[in-house]
Amino acid sequence: MILDYFRFSISTFGGRKLRTALTILGIFIGIAAVVSLISLGQGMQNAVDEQFEMLGSNRITVTPGGGDMSSPMTTGLVAAKLSDHDVEVIRKVKGVDHAIGVLVRTAKIEYRGKSRYTMLFASSTDSKSIKFIENIDYFMLEEGRYPKESEKYKASVAIDTGNSLFDREIKRGEKITVNDRNLEVIAITKKTGNPVHDTKVTVPLDTARDLFGIEDEELSLIFVETSAGFMPADVAENIEDALRKDHRVKIGEEDFTVATAEQLIASFKGMLGMVQVFLVGIAFISLLVGGVGIMNTMYTSVLERTREIGIMKSIGARNIDVMAIFVIESGLLGLVGGVVGVVMGYAIGKAAEMIAVASGVTILKVFYSAELIIGALLFSFVIGSLSGMFPAIEASRKNPVDSLRYRR
Amino acid sequence: MILYENHGIYELLDDSKLFIVSDIGDAMKKKIPVIEVRNVEKIYKMGDVEVPALDGVDIVINRGEFVAIMGPSGSGKSTAMNMVGCLDVPTKGKVFLDGHDISQLGESELAQIRGKKIGFIFQTFNLINSISAIENVELPMIFQGVSKDERMEIAKKLLSLVDLGDRMEHKPTEMSGGQQQRVAVARALANDPEVILADEPTGNLDSRTGEEIIGLIGKLHKEGKTIIMVTHDEDIAKHAQRIIRLKDGKVV
Ligand SMILES: Nc1ncnc2c1ncn2[C@@H]1O[C@H](COP(=O)(O)OP(=O)(O)OP(=O)(O)O)[C@@H](O)[C@H]1O
Ligand SMILES: [Mg+2]
Numbered sequence: 001m002i003l004d005y006f007r008f009s010i011s012t013f014g015g016r017k018l019r020t021a022l023t024i025l026g027i028f029i030g031i032a033a034v035v036s037l038i039s040l041g042q043g044m045q046n047a048v049d050e051q052f053e054m055l056g057s058n059r060i061t062v063t064p065g066g067g068d069m070s071s072p073m074t075t076g077l078v079a080a081k082l083s084d085h086d087v088e089v090i091r092k093v094k095g096v097d098h099a100i101g102v103l104v105r106t107a108k109i110e111y112r113g114k115s116r117y118t119m120l121f122a123s124s125t126d127s128k129s130i131k132f133i134e135n136i137d138y139f140m141l142e143e144g145r146y147p148k149e150s151e152k153y154k155a156s157v158a159i160d161t162g163n164s165l166f167d168r169e170i171k172r173g174e175k176i177t178v179n180d181r182n183l184e185v186i187a188i189t190k191k192t193g194n195p196v197h198d199t200k201v202t203v204p205l206d207t208a209r210d211l212f213g214i215e216d217e218e219l220s221l222i223f224v225e226t227s228a229g230f231m232p233a234d235v236a237e238n239i240e241d242a243l244r245k246d247h248r249v250k251i252g253e254e255d256f257t258v259a260t261a262e263q264l265i266a267s268f269k270g271m272l273g274m275v276q277v278f279l280v281g282i283a284f285i286s287l288l289v290g291g292v293g294i295m296n297t298m299y300t301s302v303l304e305r306t307r308e309i310g311i312m313k314s315i316g317a318r319n320i321d322v323m324a325i326f327v328i329e330s331g332l333l334g335l336v337g338g339v340v341g342v343v344m345g346y347a348i349g350k351a352a353e354m355i356a357v358a359s360g361v362t363i364l365k366v367f368y369s370a371e372l373i374i375g376a377l378l379f380s381f382v383i384g385s386l387s388g389m390f391p392a393i394e395a396s397r398k399n400p401v402d403s404l405r406y407r408r
Numbered sequence: 409m410i411l412y413e414n415h416g417i418y419e420l421l422d423d424s425k426l427f428i429v430s431d432i433g434d435a436m437k438k439k440i441p442v443i444e445v446r447n448v449e450k451i452y453k454m455g456d457v458e459v460p461a462l463d464g465v466d467i468v469i470n471r472g473e474f475v476a477i478m479g480p481s482g483s484g485k486s487t488a489m490n491m492v493g494c495l496d497v498p499t500k501g502k503v504f505l506d507g508h509d510i511s512q513l514g515e516s517e518l519a520q521i522r523g524k525k526i527g528f529i530f531q532t533f534n535l536i537n538s539i540s541a542i543e544n545v546e547l548p549m550i551f552q553g554v555s556k557d558e559r560m561e562i563a564k565k566l567l568s569l570v571d572l573g574d575r576m577e578h579k580p581t582e583m584s585g586g587q588q589q590r591v592a593v594a595r596a597l598a599n600d601p602e603v604i605l606a607d608e609p610t611g612n613l614d615s616r617t618g619e620e621i622i623g624l625i626g627k628l629h630k631e632g633k634t635i636i637m638v639t640h641d642e643d644i645a646k647h648a649q650r651i652i653r654l655k656d657g658k659v660v
Contacts, residue, residue, distance in 0.1 A: 004550045011539050311534045314495060315548040315595065316523015318516040400495045404534065 002324065009329040016301075023297040024337030026290030027384065031341025031376050033283035035368075036348035041276040042367035043353065045269055050363055051194060052265045054137030059261055060224040060236050062090065062243070066254035080255035084217035089246045093238045095230035100129045101219035103208050109165065109201060110177035116165040119200045120178065122208030125149045132225060137190075138197045144172050144187030152207050156187035160198040164360060178203065179211040195360030232260040287379075290337065291387040298330045298391035309395050310403025319396040326392035327385050334384015338377045345376070441504075442602060442634050443469040443492050448501035450487050450657075461487040462498070463657035469636060471602070474629040476648035477638045484657040485638045486607055492636060493526050493605045494518045506602070523551050527596030527604045529625075531611035533588040535580040541567060541591045542576040548598040566594035570624060586617035593624055604628060606637040610644055622647050 064080040082101065090099040100123050107120035123133055130146045133139045147154035155176065162170030175182050178201065192198055203211070209218075226235045236258045243256055259267070302309070309322055317325075349366040356364040450462040461484045469475055469492075477485050490496040491503050494510050497518075503510050505521060513521070528534075535544050545563040554562075567576050570590035580588050589609060596604055606625060610618030618641075626647055629635050639645050653660045 004556070008539070008543075008547075008550070011543065307534070308536055311536060312547070312551075313519060314493070314522060314528050314534070316519055316551040316599070318519040318551070320516065321519075321551055401490050404495075404530070 002328070005321075005325050005328045006332070009325060009332050019297060020333065020336070023293055023333055024340060026293035027287065027334050027337025027380055028290075028341035028344060030283055030287030030290045031338050031380050032344035032348060033286060034280055035342050035345025035372060035376050036352070037276060037279045037283060038372055039345070039349040039366045039368045040352055041272065041280075042369065042372075043349075043365050044272055046365065046367055047361075047363045048265060048268050048272065052261045052268075054192065056136065056225070057261050058226045058232055059136070060226065060232055060239065061259055061261075061264065062086070062222040062224065062239065063257050063259075064220075064255065066257055081216075082219040082222055082256060084219065086243060086246070086256070087219070087222055089242050090222060090224055090239055093235070093242045095226050095235035095238055097225045097227040098128055098132045099222055099224045100124055100132055101205065101222050103205060103214075103218065104220040105208065105212055107178050107201065107211070109161075111162070111166050111170060111174075112168070114166055115177075118161065118165060119196055120208065121200055121202045122205045123202075125151075125204045125206075132223070136223065138192055138194070139202065140190045142188045142190045146187055146202075147204055149204075151186075152204060152210075153181065153183050154186045154204075155183040155207075156189055156202045157185050158189045158198045158200045158202075159191050160360065161201060164195075164199050176201070181211055183207075191362075193361070193363035198360060232262070236260050236263075287383060291334075291383045294330050294333050294384050294387040295391060297333070298326065298388045299394070301329070302326065302391045302395040305395075306398060306403045306406040309398050310400050310406065313398075313400035314404060322398075323392045323396035326395045327388050330388020330392070331381045331385035334387070335377065335381040337384070338380025341380065342373055342376050440471045441468045442471045442473075442506060443467070443636075444502075444504040445488065445491060446502045446504070448488075448491060448498040448503060450484070450491065450496070451499045460657050462491070464501070465654070465657065465659055467492075467652060467659065469603075469634060471634055472629075472632055473650065474626075474635040474648045475637070476645040476651045477636065477654060478640070478642075478645055478651055479654035479660075483654040485654055487657075488654065489605050489607050489636065489638060492603075493528060494522045519551075523548055524599050525601050525603060527598070527601040529589070529592050529596050529604065529606040529609045531608035533580070533585070533592045533612070535588055535591055535595070537580045540577045540579055541572060541583070541594075544580065544591055545595045545598055548595060552599055554599075562598065563594070566597050567591070569597075570594045584617075585613050586620060589613060589617075589621050590624065593621070593628075597628070601633075603634045603636065606635065608638050608640065610639065610641065618644065 062082065064082045066080070084101055087099050087101045090096055103122040105120045105122075106117055109116050109118055121139075123129060125147055126149060134141060134146065141156070142159055144156065146156060155178070157170050157176070162168050170176065170185055172185055172188065174185050176185060177183070183203065187202075189197070189200070189202065208214075224235070224239065226232050240254070240258045243258070244251070244254060247255060249255060312322060312325075346368060349368070353364055353366045356362075445465055445467040448462050448465045449460065452459040452461055463484075465484070465488060467488070477488065479485050487496070491498055492505075494505065494513075497503075497511050501511075505525065510518065510521065522528075535541075536547070539547075542560070542563045545566055546559045549559045549562065564573070564576065567573055570593050572587060572590055572594070575583065575587060580591065583591070589612075604625070609621055609625065613621060622644055625635060625637065635648075637644075637648060645651050
């Protein structure tokens with residue numbers, strides 16, 4: 001019987017195509033927003049996971065600046081600094097296998113007469129540091145080798161640096177100019193999917209300090225690798241203790257932040273999650289508005305079809321039947337909106353992914369879970385039904401005689 | 409007090425109704441009252457004004473009868489039909505259908521009775537315009553929980569019966585008045601009701617088409633249906649076996 005009501009409801013939409021379309025607009029915008037935001041968000045979370053996997057789970061990063069304000073995103077915004085001395089301190093900490101300091105700057109690169117800005121990474125060139133850096137996914141080499149300590153004016157570029165900045169592949173042996181100094185490219189780093197790392201230039205630390213005229217021993221961050229058999233979290237605590245002692249600061253007043261890969265993931269995801277909750281919240285409000293739209297349409301429909309209600313009652317429809325018909329009808333309005341919304345949301349997500357890929361972020365894959373799609377459809381049906389509840393109750397309570405006499 | 413006696417007999421026989429219907433001849437069957445309206449008053453309240461639409465009406469209609477109800481406009485004909493058809497309940501008095509006092513029944517039971525025992529034919533056809541003829545005929549069966557296959561079969565048979573076998577998928581808006589009224593007749597028969605209530609079934613039709621519909625209704629009567637028909641037209645009323653005249657809410 002319920003199935004018959006579904007069929008009956010569907011057949012009544014035909015005569016009111018425009019209104020049906022306008023009504024579902026409210027729902028489908030909301031559902032499209034929810035689906036695209038959640039699937040994009042899920043895709044981003046996955047990308048973050050992947051990124052930190054590349055960093056390595058037994059790695060710890062130390063960044064300048066303390067407290068909650070500090071995260072890899074705020075690096076460079078804080079006044080506190082790390083130095084070579086900190087690297088020395090960390091290298092002596094129990095459980096630390098090796099540590100290297102990295103300097104990150106935006107640099108002007110010239111190549112074949114054109115100049116472009118890109119990120120420049122610099123780290124020490126002693127053999128242990130090179131070995132260490134070659135094992136970090138972001139710095140793995142596609143071809144060539146990192147410059148030795150004696151090779152001051154040699155650099156490496158990422159696989160896409162040439163193509164995306166200069167529309168031309170930069171080959172080993174060619175020259176690039178960084179801050180007016182000629183450097184020979186002797187290595188190419190592997191593709192990572194992260195546009196920052198895929199268009200970077202890497203130079204020896206001393207060279208970078210020269211190029212930027214940095215007098216002190218400033219570093220942007222320190223990478224630490226833990227020794228086998230030590231928990232990264234424990235080692236991170238040891239490092240904190242050592243740096244606190246060295247900087248003479250109390251707990252809670254640190255001018256540095258030590259984070260394991262796991263902690264970094266958590267803080268990143270937390271931030272992503274907050275943004276997502278906020279956006280999805282807005283999308284939900286638009287769904288509620290869509291629900292009000294359905295309610296409005298249903299009230300109009302109930303009034304318009306007063307006579308139809310009278311007819312149905314005269315041929316044996318009980319109040320509950322009339323109510324079911326109207327609830328199902330509004331539920332279907334919601335569901336149709338939901339279906340259109342899911343399709344639209346899917347398309348928007350895919351479009352966002354394509355834009356991301358076009359701008360180099362190949363690691364972002366929108367993630368559509370079955371739960372998300374089924375949930376969105378169910379939710380749109382439920383919101384439609386709930387919105388139709390009051391109009392349906394009103395419809396069911398109509399007196400059959402008066403309804404039959406009703407004239408528009 | 410014939411009413412009382414009739415009712416008494418009916419009550420006595422009620423338990424073995426099936427037995428009676430199948431084994432007692434036509435003559436006996438006619439005396440079984442299917443509808444009894446006893447001293448019914450219906451008062452509509454229009455703000456502070458009370459409009460007495462029915463003012464102490466007594467009507468008995470026996471099984472298999474064809475009765476016409478006549479009377480001037482506003483005399484309470486439609487109101488009386490609504491009482492008989494369980495669409496409305498009296499302000500005072502009682503209405504018995506098959507011996508059951510319908511004024512005691514709740515909304516859903518009344519709806520069930522309307523669906524099963526009564527078929528309505530209206531002056532304005534009252535079809536649902538957004539669905540096809542066959543779906544209109546199916547609708548009363550949906551409310552009785554008849555399966556899709558059975559519904560289709562019955563609806564097709566009924567539409568063929570009213571000569572619309574080739575118009576089943578048409579919407580009411582694509583049909584003439586006469587065709588629409590024939591769909592309405594088919595719909596009224598969907599659940600094989602005992603009683604057909606027709607409130608001015610020819611009121612919106614030209615006389616020729618009207619005659620066709622009356623012919624159809626006459627045929628139903630011959631097949632054993634109890635028919636109550638409201639009409640203004642003396643010629644049409646002649647088709648009935650008996651005429652009940654109302655004036656100012658009273659039988660005259
Ligand atoms: N729902 C209602 N509310 C108020 N008054 C009503 C209602 N229905 C009927 N009436 C009044 O009750 C009286 C009887 O109405 P009814 O419709 O039964 O007359 P009728 O004999 O069918 O008339 P017609 O031949 O014009 O169809 C009229 O005075 C009418 O105005
Ligand atoms: Mg009338």
